[in-house]
């Protein structure tokens with residue numbers, strides 16, 4: 615793995631974060647607060663939360679449609695704030711993660727990525743924290759995959775309990791084509807979800823899956839019918855009928871105290887290793903070459 619040369623500022627930030635990690639562990643509020651302020655400098659888009667106390671279903675929307683909801687630093691901070699709000703929501707039963715304008719998310723905003731090449735470890739720490747908290751919420755969460763879910767967009771999907779895909783959806787872990795490993799913890803979660811063989815295939819091939827292949831692989835749980843007029847409403851119905859028809863407090867306890875507790879036991883160490891590997895690839899020659907090539911990740915015409 616090629617070594618990177620760090621600037622003095624870079625080295626000081628790393629030293630500071632290392633100290634934070636040693637004293638407070640990597641998810642210390644102090645460390646996350648410093649990263650949050652740095653991320654807020656990368657503007658554009660928003661992540662918005664709508665909470666419906668009547669149905670018990672919240673909708674979190676990625677809102678940067680001009681860039682197919684690619685995530686800026688500011689959106690990462692917004693998402694963390696939305697998760698914080700959901701952590702306080704005692705009546706909640708379900709959550710749908712969606713994107714505005716026909717796509718879920720095409721990963722990190724490449725303008726942000728190019729400016730944040732000194733900042734990979736910090737971004738990964740922040741995103742690991744947010745997405746771990748998202749997956750841990752005592753709600754049943756569903757990613758609604760309309761249009762593209764690529765790179766970091768596919769990573770977000772693995773931080774939900776389930777994935778529902780629209781007939782026009784496509785999902786791909788294209789990081790390896792971008793000279794990277796996963797930035798936001800998806801390799802660990804995908805391996806838990808699909809097992810070693812399938813996870814390796816998806817992470818190492820950069821294949822983009824259309825709905826039928828995504829369903830067969832087990833990555834997607836349900837494909838919406840062709841011609842469905844309101845895909846968000848249809849996803850809400852699927853969630854209501856299958857998971858949240860009964861007592862909310864029991865459902866929340868089953869997820870957080872039993873199913874999730876079992877899941878969390880061995881995940882933290884794997885996530886830490888995944889993040890360390892990612893940091894070695896970020897800003898390295900393979901990523902720089904991929905960025906210069908302006909790659910377009912095209913899906914196959916059929917599964």
Ligand SMILES: CC[C@@H](C(=O)O)C(=O)SCCNC(=O)CCNC(=O)[C@H](O)C(C)(C)COP(=O)(O)OP(=O)(O)OC[C@H]1O[C@@H](n2cnc3c(N)ncnc32)[C@H](O)[C@@H]1OP(=O)(O)O
Nearest residue numbers: 680681682684720721722723724765766789796797910911
């Ligand atoms: C940082 C995390 C890292 C990780 O997961 O580890 C990543 O996510 S790396 C980023 C991975 N994503 C990409 O590399 C996406 C690259 N883009 C594409 O492949 C294509 O844009 C597309 C998604 C296949 C769509 O192609 P097409 O339908 O032909 O539309 P356009 O290419 O014209 O896109 C419309 C518009 O959107 C902008 N766009 C799309 N994705 C991104 C992005 N990730 N960052 C910034 N901008 C993005 C695209 O540039 C177009 O804008 P204009 O050029 O202004 O029209």
